[in-house]
Amino acid sequence: xxxxxxxxxxxxxxEIYQEFETWSVNLGEKTIxxxxxxxxxxxxxxxxxxxxxxxxxxxxxxxxxxxxILFDIGNRQFHFxxxxxxxxxxxxxxxxxxxxxxxxxxxxxxxxxxxCGYFCFQTVWTDLFTWxxxxxxxxxxxxxxxxxxxxxxxxxxxxxxxxxxxxxIAVLTGISFxxxxxxxFDYWHNLLNFRLPMVGWVTLAMFTAGxxxxxxxxxxxxxxxxxxxxxxxxxxxDSQSIMPTYDVKRGDPPGKIRRDAxxxxxxxxxxxxxxxxxxxxxxxxxxxxxxxxxxxxxxxGLCLDACDSIxxxxxxxxxxxxYASLDEIEGKPVKKLHQHPRTLVYINIIVLALCGIIYxxxxxxxxxxxxxxxxQPLFITESDGSIENKYEFKVVNKTxxxxxxxxxxxxxxxxxxxxxxxxxxxxxxxxxxxxTIFVKAPGANVKHEVTPIEFRIQSAEDPSVSAEYRSKFNGxxxx
Amino acid sequence: xxxxxxxxxxxxxxxxxxxxxxADFTNQPPRWWMLGLAASAxxxxxxxxxxxxxxxxxxxxxxxxxxxxxxxxxxEADTGEVDAVRGxxxxxxxxxxxxxxxxxxxxxxxxxxxxxVLFGDNCAGCHGTNGVGVKSKxxxxxxxxxxxxxxxxxxxxxxxxxxxxxxxxxxxxxxHDTLSEQQIDDxxxxxxxxxxxxxxxxxxxxxxxxxxxxxxxxxxDAKGMQAMGSANLTDKIWRxxxxxxxxxxTIAYGVNSGDPKARIAIMPNFKEAGKLSESDIxxxxxxxxxxxxxxxxxxxxxxxxxxxAPAKAAK
Numbered sequence: 001x002x003x004x005x006x007x008x009x010x011x012x013x014x015e016i017y018q019e020f021e022t023w024s025v026n027l028g029e030k031t032i033x034x035x036x037x038x039x040x041x042x043x044x045x046x047x048x049x050x051x052x053x054x055x056x057x058x059x060x061x062x063x064x065x066x067x068x069i070l071f072d073i074g075n076r077q078f079h080f081x082x083x084x085x086x087x088x089x090x091x092x093x094x095x096x097x098x099x100x101x102x103x104x105x106x107x108x109x110x111x112x113x114x115x116c117g118y119f120c121f122q123t124v125w126t127d128l129f130t131w132x133x134x135x136x137x138x139x140x141x142x143x144x145x146x147x148x149x150x151x152x153x154x155x156x157x158x159x160x161x162x163x164x165x166x167x168x169i170a171v172l173t174g175i176s177f178x179x180x181x182x183x184x185f186d187y188w189h190n191l192l193n194f195r196l197p198m199v200g201w202v203t204l205a206m207f208t209a210g211x212x213x214x215x216x217x218x219x220x221x222x223x224x225x226x227x228x229x230x231x232x233x234x235x236x237x238d239s240q241s242i243m244p245t246y247d248v249k250r251g252d253p254p255g256k257i258r259r260d261a262x263x264x265x266x267x268x269x270x271x272x273x274x275x276x277x278x279x280x281x282x283x284x285x286x287x288x289x290x291x292x293x294x295x296x297x298x299x300x301g302l303c304l305d306a307c308d309s310i311x312x313x314x315x316x317x318x319x320x321x322x323y324a325s326l327d328e329i330e331g332k333p334v335k336k337l338h339q340h341p342r343t344l345v346y347i348n349i350i351v352l353a354l355c356g357i358i359y360x361x362x363x364x365x366x367x368x369x370x371x372x373x374x375x376q377p378l379f380i381t382e383s384d385g386s387i388e389n390k391y392e393f394k395v396v397n398k399t400x401x402x403x404x405x406x407x408x409x410x411x412x413x414x415x416x417x418x419x420x421x422x423x424x425x426x427x428x429x430x431x432x433x434x435x436t437i438f439v440k441a442p443g444a445n446v447k448h449e450v451t452p453i454e455f456r457i458q459s460a461e462d463p464s465v466s467a468e469y470r471s472k473f474n475g476x477x478x479x
Numbered sequence: 480x481x482x483x484x485x486x487x488x489x490x491x492x493x494x495x496x497x498x499x500x501x502a503d504f505t506n507q508p509p510r511w512w513m514l515g516l517a518a519s520a521x522x523x524x525x526x527x528x529x530x531x532x533x534x535x536x537x538x539x540x541x542x543x544x545x546x547x548x549x550x551x552x553x554x555e556a557d558t559g560e561v562d563a564v565r566g567x568x569x570x571x572x573x574x575x576x577x578x579x580x581x582x583x584x585x586x587x588x589x590x591x592x593x594x595x596v597l598f599g600d601n602c603a604g605c606h607g608t609n610g611v612g613v614k615s616k617x618x619x620x621x622x623x624x625x626x627x628x629x630x631x632x633x634x635x636x637x638x639x640x641x642x643x644x645x646x647x648x649x650x651x652x653x654x655h656d657t658l659s660e661q662q663i664d665d666x667x668x669x670x671x672x673x674x675x676x677x678x679x680x681x682x683x684x685x686x687x688x689x690x691x692x693x694x695x696x697x698x699x700d701a702k703g704m705q706a707m708g709s710a711n712l713t714d715k716i717w718r719x720x721x722x723x724x725x726x727x728x729t730i731a732y733g734v735n736s737g738d739p740k741a742r743i744a745i746m747p748n749f750k751e752a753g754k755l756s757e758s759d760i761x762x763x764x765x766x767x768x769x770x771x772x773x774x775x776x777x778x779x780x781x782x783x784x785x786x787x788a789p790a791k792a793a794k
Contacts, residue, residue, distance in 0.1 A: 380771065390626075390771055
């Protein structure tokens with residue numbers, strides 16, 4: 001660093017090193033105690049964050065005497081109110097994941113990391129944990145003081161209270177998570193009687209520890225260094241996406257406000273930013289938004305509230321930090337949403353995925369049928385010269401009752417008879433049932449080596465509940 | 480390591496310099512990394528002590544490990560688990576007749592699945608995979624097809640069980656000494672015509688059939704007798720070979736007649752062979768029955784009452 005002229009000559013490469021010297025990287029050495037300033041975005045975050053109440057009470061919703069939404073892993077079923085989805089219909093899950101991913105992308109390309117700022121469990125839980133911390137230990141300066149103070153009875157009492165509240169929320173989080181996968185009332189019953197299976201205890205312990213550590217201690221470090229979505233969303237934004245942005249043209253250079261300067265335009269040597277650091281103090285991840293959009297910014301908009309309140313006080317217009325695109329800040333023409341082809345592509349994919357899911361859910365059916373023809377032997381010649389084929393029927397009864405079904409066949413060979421289904425056959429509800437069916441046809445009528453045949457099963461009580469499957473009837477090679 | 484210092488920062492380096500000014504700092508690895516290393520070292524020691532690890536060639540042995548683990552013991556424990564699952568079915572099978580097993584859907588399903596291996600190991604060699612029969616150009620069908628509804632010795636579950644238990648030996652005398660070549664030709668044509676449903680068109684052959692010893696075993700109606708295993712000659716299924724040459728050979732040289740050209744039809748006695756347990760034989764009987772050709776007991780009351788009845792009543 002001794003020779004400044006040398007460094008200037010070295011050009012761009014050295015500039016990187018110089019920038020690096022002033023670049024602060026948050027590695028979590030210091031706990032961030034963010035201020036809470038009331039405002040529009042603060043309220044918005046309370047509202048969006050409270051959507052997570054669904055996570056806690058959702059498992060207790062009942063529908064027709066069963067849990068309304070249940071990912072029943074043990075029985076390999078997914079219940080959503082009236083709908084039961086079995087593993088056979090799992091293809092819809094891939095569409096759902098596609099839908100969610102594309103929604104994330106589309107929203108991010110329009111309005112940047114909305115998910116991070118307002119909906120993500122990490123930021124919402126952290127917000128809740130720090131809210132509790134503020135209620136118990138006081139505002140940020142008091143918290144810093146308390147952290148530095150030697151251990152005393154008061155400190156132990158406050159810390160113990162805070163950590164037990166945190167742990168309670170963490171345990172409740174673990175319980176609520178588990179309750180989506182097993183009947184919630186059964187779960188509580190087993191929990192209170194210490195009768196959970198091993199996997200239940202492990203899940204609960206992992207979620208409790210995870211919530212406690214991630215929301216209580218790691219906090220913004222998770223967003224900085226653990227979360228892949230922070231990075232993925234970072235690259236989904238472009239100069240057209242709106243995000244909390246510091247209006248650098250209006251604000252720079254920052255300068256302390258001087259009472260004698262008044263409102264005279266010639267006296268305003270500095271920009272509108274008065275360098276009050278309120279935007280940094282309220283930031284839950286501790287970034288300085290004036291350095292531009294950056295990895296640590298979760299776009300929660302809390303700095304907008306802080307800056308606006310200051311601007312009101314000093315009598316300057318609001319919006320020094322505001323939701324704006326880079327194009328707008330740099331004075332480039334602002335494009336409309338329909339001029340953003342990437343977003344349109346995302347929306348198209350969303351619509352397609354949605355159509356697929358709607359199609360899937362409306363065509364679930366009550367029965368599915370698969371028919372596997374016997375391959376060795378393909379057919380049997382009986383003593384009277386008739387030809388017999390053997391089929392393995394795999395039936396999935398998706399209703400909630402056992403059902404008796406009749407077996408019918410269309411096409412096939414003239415004079416064929418179905419053996420093995422003289423009485424209606426029992427299919428167990430919620431799982432697969434298989435049975436063997438024979439089809440026998442007079443040898444003289446079997447004209448082809450392969451004759452198409454369509455099987456149909458229909459409920460003995462309600463013939464409209466049915467399923468079809470096309471298969472083949474095999475015979476000897478014609479002479 | 481000599482004390483070297485970086486010119487710019489003054490930090491200690493290893494002393495190696497690349498590309499004129501690129502040097503390696505002597506920073507400690509992170510604490511968590513060192514802890515991981517120490518833990519791995521401890522793990523290695525524990526692992527070596529717990530499991531068999533050190534060969535002792537002098538004693539022709541090895542260090543057994545404090546955990547006393549061996550692959551065989553682990554395998555035995557695992558097979559125990561499988562046996563426990565099968566046990567509840569196998570215990571039931573022991574006390575039931577094959578007919579009673581057939582009456583129980585769960586047991587039948589179990590037998591259909593577990594019988595596959597038994598059949599493959601013991602039966603498929605002659606009867607073919609899934610009982611489709613094994614054919615050769617020279618000798619025709621080696622052992623009967625088990626899928627169809629034609630049974631030499633009966634297709635009821637008890638018949639099949641008896642067949643597997645005691646084995647079967649076909650018998651048909653050679654006729655090349657008692658019948659002339661012309662007579663053999665005639666009667667062969669008659670038998671083929673019978674199978675095609677136009678028996679009366681072969682009057683010459685019919686005359687030979689009726690006047691010779693054919694009727695003794697196959698009966699005047701040529702439908703055979705299951706009690707002695709003589710074939711039904713009026714159906715479309717041939718035990719050996721349905722071509723004219725094939726039928727003539729069967730008539731001329733017989734089955735198991737001792738003649739070198741005779742047809743061979745021997746099913747071993749599986750009970751005496753001792754390889755299969757009682758349960759295995761029952762399973763195989765049900766398995767074969769379920770190929771599709773099995774014939775119901777008529778009337779149903781003929782199910783041996785003393786053993787099958789309690790099982791039925793329990794259902």
